[in-house]
Structures are given as structure tokens and as C-alpha cells.
Amino acid sequence: MTFSFDPTDWQIVPARTFSELRLGEIFRAPSRTLTDAHASAFQAVSCDNHPIHYDVGYAQRYGHSAPVVHGLQVLAFTAPGATLLPHHFGAIFVAFTELSVKFMAEVHAGDTLYSALEIIDLKPMGGQGEVTTAVTVHNQRGELVLSGQHKYLLRTMA
DSSP, rough: OOOOOOOGGGGGGOOOOOGOOOOOOOEEOOEEEOOOOHHHHHHHHOOOOOOGGGGGHHHHHHHOOOOOOHHHHHHHTTGGGGHHHHHHHGGGGEEEEEEEEOSOOOOOOOOEEEEEEEEEEEETTEEEEEEEEEEEETTTTEEEEEEEEEEEEESSSO
């Protein structure tokens, strides 16, 4: 049996057109448990050296049970590439254009986070289309720790 392999045709899921996307579709990321090592790595990358993020005593003096994970690190858990969403976009993807976010509760090392992106708006705009997703991050106790939106610009024709 002869098998012809073409790496340019390698896809995780079949790519879709703008018109094939549906309101209410949910794209989930695998759960992730944050560790002190994750927080330290983010601190190094972000250069955010505020003691609220690493000093137990400081955090407790200001009413926190433990150092608080950087909000931007929690936001990173909404990266669309952690889900299958951009794989569904395939070649029609143009840009990640906008985001908004509200931090609802503290996150600490040891918390497990569950992220999801739900398509809430599909707006055709000529030869392009805008996709809006509601983004959420919950912790292992079912608490909503982050809520927001992402917007993406897509071609309506492949």
C-alpha cells in the first residue's frame, strides 16, 4: 500500500468557513494546575516583582491567604491556541483583534483552572467576519475567576 503524505494537508480538525461557525459553540482548554514554578516563571518573564506575587508574609499582611497569581498569567489561560478554536479557523484566520477581561477572584498556586471560549457573536463584514467569544476561567471549586471577551477577524472566503 502506497501512502502519500503531504504536511501542508495536516490538520488537527477540519478547517471550517466563517458561515460554518455557530453561536453557542464552546471550545474548552485542558485543565491546568498552577504551581509555584509557573508563578515564578511568569514573574521572570513579566518582570512584575511586586511581593504580593511571591512573599507569603506580605500577602497575608494584606488579607490574602497566599501569594496571588499574576492576573495576566490567568488571562493567558484564555489563549485561543489552548483550545481547538484556531484550528477550526484554519486559513481564514486574519487576526486576534481585541480582548476585554474582568478578574473575579484570586488565583493561588495549587489552583486548577478550567478555561472555555464560547462563540457569542458572528458579524459578517463584507469579505471578512468578526467572531466574538465569551471567555471564562473557573477554578476547581467552580468559582468564576475571570470573565471577558475575545474578538477575531476572519476571511469569509478561504
